[in-house]
Amino acid sequence: MSPAAVYGVHARKLAAELRLLKAASGLGLVQMAARTHCSKSSLERYFNGKLLPSRQTVEAIGKACSGDTARLVALWELAVANPPAWQPPAQLPHDLAGFTGRSPELARLTALVPNAGDALVIAAIDGAAGVGKSTLAVHFAHRVADRFPDGQLHIDLRGHDTKHMPLPPAEALTRFLRALAPDLRHVPAGVGERAALFRSLTGDRRMLILLDNAATTDQVRALLPGNAGCLVLAISRHRLNGLDGLVAGDSAHRITLSPLTPAGSAEAGRIAAHPLPSPA
Structure with a gap:
């Protein structure tokens, strides 16, 4: 999956939901790492929207925090299926009017x-x-x-x-x-x-x-x-x-x-x- 897909609007919504769920659960990263079998550094990236977790990880986080796992999975599916529209870069400097020769x-x-x-x-x-x-x-x-x-x-x-x-x-x-x-x-x-x-x-x-x-x-x-x-x-x-x-x-x-x-x-x-x- 390309980074363009990882950082789309739906992925950011999922990260926001995961942050809210973690805050409501009162669990720290060490406790969550033990319950989800994910590293602390990976969890931090998931919660900050720097990395899109797998479906299995989303389900594990939902279960660990007693959240609505079905809703989280639905958000994850949107993040995967709807990456942001690709905007091709157009960085060329302006052409010289009246170019001749060569x-x-x-x-x-x-x-x-x-x-x-x-x-x-x-x-x-x-x-x-x-x-x-x-x-x-x-x-x-x-x-x-x-x-x-x-x-x-x-x-x-x-x-x-x-x-x-x-x-x-x-x-x-x-x-x-x-x-x-x-x-x-x-x-x-x-x-x-x-x-x-x-x-x-x-x-x-x-x-x-x-x-x-x-x-x-x-x-x-x-x-x-x-x-x-x-x-x-x-x-x-x-x-x-x-x-x-x-x-x-x-x-x-x-x-x-x-x-x-x-x-x-x-x-x-x-x-x-x-x-x-x-x-x-």
């Missing part, structure tokens, strides 16, 4: 878009500062967003931010977990556990993930989903300490951007000088 790169990226049953695809985009890596990736992501109905995630990993340290994988994972499961109350402590939960939350979803400004392979690797049909766009300024590991170890497709040709630059200049009119 036709070969766009064609190559388009050819990489996986079908639903295909393996995970990683596109590693690198190039010098200011060459337009992020602009290209964002524009392309908007072009193919409808191919990923379960949403788009975006994060700036601050790999070359002169004012801040690179974003640690643990923090990046926490942001993604919050986007995927807004009701999530307990975020695992370790990077490995957070990455595992991230893979679970994306396990049956077809998503596009844009990882901008990566400094190292490890930053990116922690944020890779494990399921088929997803596309990851990883952007870095440097090849050697940036995305080479993804190409060698994760079968990523490298796309290196060079400065625009004179013709492309001239076209971009014409677009900038005469932008499209804004809609009324």
Whole structure:
């Protein structure tokens, strides 16, 4: 069962009922643990709504507290059968109006878009500062967003931010977990556990993930989903300490951007000088 189902409105109602029942019974956690054969830590999570108990545990708590077990089981069945509606995240930055050029790169990226049953695809985009890596990736992501109905995630990993340290994988994972499961109350402590939960939350979803400004392979690797049909766009300024590991170890497709040709630059200049009119 996914965390999205665990923390739905019906699960919260069940937790509230369990708290009221415990308070009315006058039992402490030690006594309840002995009567239900559950650990104190698990009971605390059930009562706080951090974990959905099994049906057998709900029945045991109801019996231990002399509560209405049939009502508790009915609430539990609602919690299991009616998880909250999935709201796909849509985190892409705004597209550049009048984007032009980069036709070969766009064609190559388009050819990489996986079908639903295909393996995970990683596109590693690198190039010098200011060459337009992020602009290209964002524009392309908007072009193919409808191919990923379960949403788009975006994060700036601050790999070359002169004012801040690179974003640690643990923090990046926490942001993604919050986007995927807004009701999530307990975020695992370790990077490995957070990455595992991230893979679970994306396990049956077809998503596009844009990882901008990566400094190292490890930053990116922690944020890779494990399921088929997803596309990851990883952007870095440097090849050697940036995305080479993804190409060698994760079968990523490298796309290196060079400065625009004179013709492309001239076209971009014409677009900038005469932008499209804004809609009324």
